[in-house]
Amino acid sequence: xxxxxxxxxxxxxxxxxxxxxxxxxxxxxxxxxxxxxxxxxxxxxxxxxxxxxxxxxxxxxxxxxxxxxxxxxxxxxxxxxxxxxxxxxxxxxxxxxxxxxxxxxxxxxxxxxxxxxxxxxxxxxxxxxxxxxxxxxxxxxxxxxxxxxxxxxxxxxxxxxxxxxxxxxxxxxxxxxxxxxxxxxxxxxxxxxxxxxxxxxxxxxxxxxxxxxxxxxxxxxxxxxxxxxxxxxxxxxxxxxxxxxxxxxxxxxxxxxxxxxxxxxxxxxxxxxxxxxxxxxxxxxxxxxxxxxxxxxxxxxxxxxxxxxxxxxxxxxxxxxxxxxxxxxxxxxxxxxxxxxxxxxxxxxxxx
Ligand code: 5AD
Numbered sequence: 372x373x374x375x376x377x378x379x380x381x382x383x384x385x386x387x388x389x390x391x392x393x394x395x396x397x398x399x400x401x402x403x404x405x406x407x408x409x410x411x412x413x414x415x416x417x418x419x420x421x422x423x424x425x426x427x428x429x430x431x432x433x434x435x436x437x438x439x440x441x442x443x444x445x446x447x448x449x450x451x452x453x454x455x456x457x458x459x460x461x462x463x464x465x466x467x468x469x470x471x472x473x474x475x476x477x478x479x480x481x482x483x484x485x486x487x488x489x490x491x492x493x494x495x496x497x498x499x500x501x502x503x504x505x506x507x508x509x510x511x512x513x514x515x516x517x518x519x520x521x522x523x524x525x526x527x528x529x530x531x532x533x534x535x536x537x538x539x540x541x542x543x544x545x546x547x548x549x550x551x552x553x554x555x556x557x558x559x560x561x562x563x564x565x566x567x568x569x570x571x572x573x574x575x576x577x578x579x580x581x582x583x584x585x586x587x588x589x590x591x592x593x594x595x596x597x598x599x600x601x602x603x604x605x606x607x608x609x610x611x612x613x614x615x616x617x618x619x620x621x622x623x624x625x626x627x628x629x630x631x632x633x634x635x636x637x638x639x640x641x642x643x644x645x646x647x648x649x650x651x652x653x654x655x656x657x658x659x660x661x662x663x664x665x666x667x668x669x670x671x672x673x674x675x676x677x678x679x680x681x682x683x684x685x686x687x688x689x690x691x692x693x694x695x696x697x698x699x700x701x702x703x704x705x706x707x708x709x710x711x712x713x714x715x716x717x718x719x720x721x722x723x
Contacts, residue, residue, distance in 0.1 A: 374403050381633040382410040386593075392586035392630065404626060411629035411661030414636050419663045421707045424639065424714030425698065426475040426509065427468035427669040427691070430678040431456040435481025437513065438549045439536075441577070443608035443679045444481050446549075450610050454674045455485060458494045464691075465498050468669045471695040472711045474504060477532065477666060479511035486512070488519045492526035499527035507713045509570075514554065517561045524565050531562045532570035534601055538587035542579055559595060568719050570599030570639075575627050576619020577605045585627060593634050598716035599664070600631050600638045603645035606681035621650045625660045632661025637717040639664050648685050655705045664714065665702065667694035 377395055381387050387395070399407075432455045433444045444451055456464070465476050476498065480486070491512075498508055509530035510523060520531070535555060537543050543552040563569045573588045592600055604619030624646055631640060642662040646653030654665060669691040670678060676687040686694055699709050 374398065374400075375406065378403065378406055378410060381630070382414065385634055385636050387589075387630075387634065389583070389586045389590060392589060393582045395630075396582040396585060396626070399626060404622065407626065407629045407633075408660040411632040412659055414632050415640075415661045415663050418637050418717055422663065422710035422714075423658060423702045423707050424475070424664045424710050424712070425473055425695075426477045426641075426664065426666045426714070427465075427471070427473035428477045428479060428666045429456075429461060429464045429468070430479050430668070430670040430675070431461050431464075432480035432483040432486065433674075433678050434483040434485065435513075436484065436549070437482050437547070440546045440548070440612045441574070441605055441608070441681075443611060443681055445611060448610045451679070452677050454677050455483065456671070456674070458490060458497070460671070461494060462497060462501070464669050464671065465501065467691050469502055469506070471669070471691060473506075473667075473669070473695075474711055474713050475507040475509060475530075476669075477509040477511055479532070480513075482513035488522055491519075492522055495523060495526045495528050505713065507715070511570075514550070514558050517565075520558075520562055520567075521565055524567055528567070530568040530570065530598070532599065532601065533559060533562065534570075534572040534574075535559060535588075535591065537573050537577060537580065537584060538591040539580070539584040542577060542584060545579070546577065559597075563595070563597070568598035568716060569595075570601055571595055571597045572599075572601030572603075573627075574603055574605040574619065575624045576617070578613060578616045589627070589630055589634050592631060596635065596638075596718065598639060598719055600635060600640050601643060602627050602631060602640070603643035604649050606645055606648060606683075608679070608681050618649075621646065621653055621656065624649075625656055628657050628662055629660040639714065639716050641666055644668070644685060645681065648681065648683055655701055658702065658705050658707055665698050667691075667698045669694070
């Protein structure tokens with residue numbers, strides 16, 4: 372059987388051609404999927420054992436200068452109540468996260484220039500010097516000048532998440548009226564060159580996205596070889612131009628997670644909140660299809676619901692401690708174990 376051979380090749384060689392990926396995506400059956408997921412799980416176990424790394428996610432501002440067609444906090448959405456956490460608020464979130472055992476803090480926001488280079492470098496320094504144990508700071512703040520990326524890194528930031536969103540230039544430019552495809556990629560190259568552990572990734576089920584586009588997403592990632600790969604379903608938000616479009620499915624997203632694990636086997640792959648939003652067990656299914664990271668939210672409950680990139684996002688009424696233990700139970704329920712270490716990628720560890 373041709374598809375079994377392709378899956379075996381992906382498993383053994385960590386490689387597939389564009390044509391092979393497209394052929395797989397276009398004819399995959401439920402049995403093929405189970406086969407793929409079990410190969411992805413085995414591959415994850417080979418590199419990371421049964422460990423799942425946790426990151427405390429702080430969504431510190433929903434103010435954004437960009438206008439991405441899919442995103443609920445796009446600049447044009449006047450219905451969002453905007454908020455900004457002060458550096459002091461953010462430090463308090465970190466303290467709470469540290470108490471809960473997190474040793475990575477992900478600082479995520481819209482592209483909000485109120486947080487200047489000075490404010491950010493000062494904040495990063497304070498977080499890095501605050502605790503007895505070593506912690507990692509991950510930034511997810513979008514596009515800035517290379518100089519700023521450099522000074523944030525110099526002040527102690529360890530990692531940077533910036534999804535490429537889609538590897539199709541035409542689709543990228545349609546979805547991002549305020550951004551350029553080439554610039555996005557240049558940012559990722561710059562971040563990598565500076566020395567950050569970099570996270571890239573994409574959405575599944577974007578309007579107009581083809582199997583060939585998804586194959587390109589995987590091949591782009593293979594070439595970039597980031598430390599982390601975030602893959603989530605597109606979920607329409609009613610207050611955006613894509614509000615009436617169809618979204619991505621759980622199955623299609625899991626297939627892409629599993630293929631990412633096979634093709635870039637040493638990467639860190641989160642079981643995304645968006646998957647958990649589409650299906651009550653979405654993140655658990657991702658953990659059984661090659662994912663090995665979860666990013667529980669530690670944003671203060673008072674502002675959580677305002678950080679709605681998509682609708683019906685889970686955990687909106689929860690408190691940081693709820694998410695901490697809820698996630699641990701879910702991880703254990705699928706026979707895996709929480710690891711509260713920094714959770715660096717193999718690629719990063721091997722570099723020394
Ligand atoms: N559905 C799913 N994911 C989304 N993101 C933004 N808007 C949506 C949406 N409507 C994703 C983007 C971004 C990440 C932080 O959230 O991929 O990079």
